[in-house]
Amino acid sequence: MNFGYLIFLITSAATYGIFALGLNLQWGFAGLINFGHVAFMTLGAYATTLLSLRGLPIPLAVLVGMGLAMALGLLIGTSTLRLREDYLAIVTIGVSELIRLIANNEEWLTQGTFGVQSFPWPMDFNPTLLSRIVFVIWLTVLTIYAESILIKSLLKQWKEGKKIQGKSYQPRKPLALLIWGIITTALILTAYVPGVVSLYNYSGKAGLMLLALTLLALTYAGLEFWVHSPWGRILKAIREDEEIPRALGKNVFWYKLQAFMGGGAIAGLAGALFAWQLTSIYPSNFDTLLTFNAWIIVVLGGAGSNAGTVLGTIIFWAYDSLTRFLLPQIAFLDQSQAGALRVMVIGLILMVLMVWRPQGILGKKEELTLGR
Template sequence: MADYLVSLTIWAALYSLFALGLNLQWGFAGLINFGHVAFMTLGAYTTALLTLQGVPIILAVFCGMIIAACLGLLIGMSTLRLREDYLAIVTIGMSELIRLFVLNEEEITKGAFGVQRYPLPFNINPNPISKITFIIVFTIVAIYALWQLWKSLKKEWLSSQEIKGKSYKPRSQKSILIWGIIAALVIIVLYLNGIISLANYGYKDGLMVFILVILALVYGALEFLSHSPWGRILKAIREDDTVPLALGKNVFWYKLQAFMLGGAIAGLAGSFFAWQLTTIYPTNFEPILTFTAWIIVILGGSGSNAGTLLGAIIYWTYDSLTRFALPLLPFFKSDSQLGSFRIMVIGLILMILMRSRPQGILGKKEELTLGR
């Protein structure tokens, strides 16, 4: 169970990183990307293939991010001047094109056999001092996560009280409180389990600390950018791009920047995806990964980085609980029925959420980009 919770922590952090890239594109810039998995594919394969050739891991990761950003440049240059639906069509087509390429190209990507036995980070046997260092870093990240969760929940709580003067919305506040308590409890449980696992160090424990540190750095950088003039221009473009255009802003260039940066973040997530799986195959990069990221962003609240992290925590908590609890029920006769039911429940949760809080848990209704 301890190893499973460590793996769950990695998956939640990995999808948080992946969804943060999508949130930058959609939540801040209003760019519809249905092929987000393409950037992850390039990041994963570039990192794995370069490290097999002896390239240092950090350099290989940067190369994967750059190639993913170049894909964003290629797509953006050809579609961002057109309507949003063209971008959606091109991105999902490009993701399938890349997946089919790595599936059928055998000299470089090894085709359906996948890429195996590539170097992994922190695959070491640490001494006691190194273990203590891992535990200290892990503790700092956990405290930072709880602090950011508290700040975001407090901000959303106060804003829910100030809609049209001082008219209160108890139902909205109650849902914020419930989701916040769930997320805080999950973070605490995963932290305590992580401390125990780090005392008996394994490869996945080092990867867990590594991805959490990177996630904290990326989250902090995106928070800084979203509150900077650059981020405010992106929000203005999302709402109505004719306004910043009239003010002399290069709307196309800002959209391209957001699309490339979001792709680079997804490419970074692809590196961790490769390290988590330890062997990658073309079938690992199905379109369902993109739509899982969309679920996380919508659930947490588009345009909110903290909401994206909260959405990932809630999604993977649901995933792990139903994975163990539902098979105990006598209603399901096969794994396919169980899988279909879990997807149906996710859809039901999203439908209820869209009725009660269409902006997501931590999203702002006044910044809602859907259904205006």
């Protein structure tokens, strides 16, 4: 059985998960509004592909791409982070469009509208039987890790309650969380089976899927470590009220800049995966829609929650793939109408979510940054 499309979806979900985790670091934990997040992905994608074409080893090319994305974050941050948040949002939109126009017009550097093609990409080899078995075992470990994150996060949400007028904490109603848990577990298992088959009957795309999932797990684990460290607690304090950590002698500007640069580097890593999956990249691949898809994921899963971002990614891509096939089956809808309806429905879902649960599925209401 050919599971090619499912492998494509899993790789896309992992790439978007990394991309959205970078945005969650900037907005969910530091409160920095970034509407041009795709600019960092563009730098990562072009730097990785162009440098690898010139003979630089792929890992070094990826690191250079992440470094350039960090440098862009430094450039934007030093000029805007001391200003009001809306200035940062405006500047990031402008910078993302500027990066896209440079990629489109500077043919000597980016090959312009002809795109970058036939570049080296990882995992393109013929593994032995033992290697394929190891790949399957590693995918199983990643699946168990993902399921444990989900269960732990949902149980944490269930145990947390609301303290009103001195009353004790009451557990939340578990029905909605149970439904989300069942849906997400089913989606994870649906992805696991074709992943195992594709890795055993190895192809480069299956190897790229495993690499993307591994990088997603490493990014998630690294962010979880940092946001629960003293650095992360200071970042949250800055998000809530930056005057308090400033009064305690903390360099608020420097912490914001670190978060902005870190989120950019993570987006640069996602750009490398995005390029490898497409196998050829063009400036038109990096439009504003990528940024707002990441925003949808973070809002859906819960700002300030890395587990929520991963959960939001799974749900978003499940919705995207299912409606892509189901809606055109409706007789009175043509392809363009079905595409418009998909966007309209996800907008409606987000509006309902903002009313019913504005903090997202795994977010905390007291940590909302919208409207601050």
